[in-house]
Amino acid sequence: MVRIVWVMSFISTLFFLPSDAGETPPLVQSVCQNLVPSPNLQKFVDKLPRPKNIYLSNCTQLTLGAYKITQKLHRDLPPTPLYAFGTSATTATYPGPTLRATQSSKSYVRFENHIQDEQPMFTVDRTIQWANPKRGGVPTVTHLHGGATESASDGNPDAWYTAKGEYGPAYITQNYTYSNVQRPTALWYHDHAFGITRLNINAGLAGFYIVESPPEEKTPAWLPTKQFEVPLVIGDKQFFPNGSINFPSIGDSPKIHPNWCSEYYADTILVNGKVWPYLNVQPRKYRFRLLNAANARVFELSLSDQRLSFVKIGTDGGLLEKPQNLSTVIISPSERLDLIIDFSLVPGCQIFMNNSGAAPYPDAEPALSPVGTKSVMKFIVNNRTKYPLKNHIPIPSRLRKPDPIISVKDAYWRKAHMEEFDDTQQNPIQDLLNNLTWTQPVSFYPVVGSTEVWEFINFTPDAHPMHVHLIQFHFLNQQSFNQSLYMEGGCSLQVPFNLHTNNNNNNATTSCFTEEPQGPLPNQIGWKDTMLAFPASVTRIIIKFTTQDGRPFPFDPTLGPGYVWHCHISDHEDNDMMRPYKLVHNSTKH
Incomplete structure (x- = not known):
């Protein structure tokens, strides 16, 4: 739950002179959800960058x-100053390069840590549990979010490593197989x-990984490709005048957690590492692959011209069965959207x-x-396109088999x-799963x-994007x-x-439910690895612990350190709203 922490007004109105890039301005008190505003920056003056593609073999x-x-x-x-992924220090960028793999063809990535800082870029709250390497440094470990991956390559939080050669208790290898x-x-x-x-992602350690169809499968003619397929990594940050990122150093409940902030909300939106960029487009269809890489912010996106809409064709786990024509799309942290926008309707x-x-x-504090x-960004639509005929190929009413x-x-x-614990002043100090x-x-x-049904029972005031590693699942009801x-x-x-067979006895006779089970909202349809669970609601998902097509995994998922399920508000995840799970070959344990 969010509580705006108010401190003496002079803290938020101090004037700080810019220092050298990479240094935090002196005497700054960055108070959780009451940060000094970013400098006044003009919108739509920087062109949208496109991350470099690296094709995995x-x-x-x-x-x-x-x-x-x-x-x-x-x-x-x-x-x-940022932390960033790249094949070298000179090629590293935020966001990292887009890795492109081929379906059913293994890829191999070795992840290395070359960050020489003695401490992470942002303040570490040492009252919450963290990697805490004895020799200092910045621990990292990379997770392929949404990947059906053997657990030794899944990026277990305890499999971290530092540039100094120190390793976490679950470390096995840095050579990952996907x-x-x-x-x-x-x-x-x-x-x-x-x-x-929360610190390392906000510092820049994130990038797209796109699984493509095998070359022998012809791309449908209606689907925009190449320069007309645009990845969009969206998030929010706050800045000091010297360019460094303003991240909280004083927490919600300083007497209990001096530095931990329950949710980082910033005042500036970035797309592909640029603040409010613009993109020149032709008057034709474009495919946009959206990722919400924010710590906590949920985006409800719309377009300024009512003649345009989003045609949603896919989500976390691939194409939808049928396209959705939407004026607004909702995307919570870590979710992805696959959208088509037809700019031929608005040339010039x-x-x-x-x-x-x-x-x-869903309940707002306006100050946040x-x-x-x-x-978010601006599109500048040209008057003419070089490919007028292909743009008229309609999007089919059915995209794939049911x-x-x-x-x-x-x-x-x-x-x-899902439970929240507060201090005596009603400031949040921790969110837990099953206590x-x-x-x-x-x-x-x-x-x-x-097959399992998981019921996310939300007793907290906020919606939580719940993520389950290894598998894709479907929404059941809420x-x-x-x-x-x-x-x-x-x-x-x-x-x-009559809804399930392993019901537990319960002495209470009155139902708490205020409605019958409800079907999915538009953002809950399709294959998902992250599901937004609303407050005072039970959100049910159905999981089959196989690959998406029902076949066995091509590896033994019971081996290694196991998997994780957690809230993907990374500020919550870091303060224990995360739990391990282990797959087994028999039902001796549940």
Whole structure:
């Protein structure tokens, strides 16, 4: 839950002279959710960059390092110190290069850590658990988000390593193998180090990973490709006048957690590492692959001209069965969207992509969404296109075959309670899952090949984007409930017995639910690896612990350090809203 921490007014109005790039201005007190505003920057003056493509080979290992760099994020800002991925210090960029793999063809990536800082770029709160290398340095470990990956290559938070050669307790290797058995889709890779994921991602350690169809499968003629396929990494940051990132150094509850901020919301929107960029486009269809790489901000995106809409063709796990024509799309942290916009309807116009997402979501604190967060980027549409005929090929009404219906009849049901704990001033100090921390023993043991229904029961005031490693899943349904009555012990959240078979007895006879199970919202349709779970609601997902097409994994998923499920508000994840799970070959454990 968000609480705006108010301190003496002079802290937020101090004037700081810019210092050398990479140094934090002296005497700054960066207070959680009351940060000094960014410098006044002009919008839409920088061209949208496109991250470099690196094509992964089935036979060759790519070495990708994490480096400390500086990079211009706006025309009028000095270069910003960042951590970034690249094949060398000179090629490293924020966001990192787009890695392109081929479906069902293995790829091999070695991740290295070349960050020589003695401490992470932003203040580490040492009252929460984190990697804490004895010899100092910046721990990193890379997770392929959405990948069907053996656990030794999954980027377990405890598999971190430093440039000094120190390793976490789950470390096995830095040579990762990706099977790429999921459907063609856009994934992303990012840092996942224990307790400092929020710091390292905000510092720049993130990039797209796109699984493409095999060459023998012809790309549909209606689908924009090459220069008309544009990746968009969206997020928010706050800046000091010297170009460095303003990240909280004083937390929500300083007496308990001096530096941890429950949710980082900033006043400036970046796309592909540029502040409010513009993109010149032809009057034709474009395909946009969107990633929300923000710490906590949920985006509700729209276009400034009502003649235009988003045609949503895919989500986290690939193409939808049917396209959706939407005026607004919702994307929470770590989710991806596959969208088509037809600019042929507005030749010669300037079109703005805007944001109206509440922060926190869905109940807003207006101060956390200043005017700068309402703009995302600008499209400048040319009058003519070089490819007029191809643009008229319609998007089909069905994009792929329907998925087989997964029955809940024999599914194993799990409850995942989401709880917030506050200090005596009602400031948040921790969010937990089933009242357990990351370091407590594994409690979920799914059986390989089995089907399970997970119920995310949200007792907190905020929506949480819940992510499950290894697999893609489907939304089942959701129900709101009377939280106050439940807390008083006056009702039950028990699902009716006929919905599943491993129902637990419950003495309460009155149902807490205030409605019948509801179907999916537009942003909950399709294959997902991250699902936004709303407050005072039970959000149910159905998981089959196989590949997307129902076949066994091409590796043994029971080996190695295991997998993770967590909230992808990275500020929550770092403060124990994350749990391990282990797959097993039999049902001796659940």
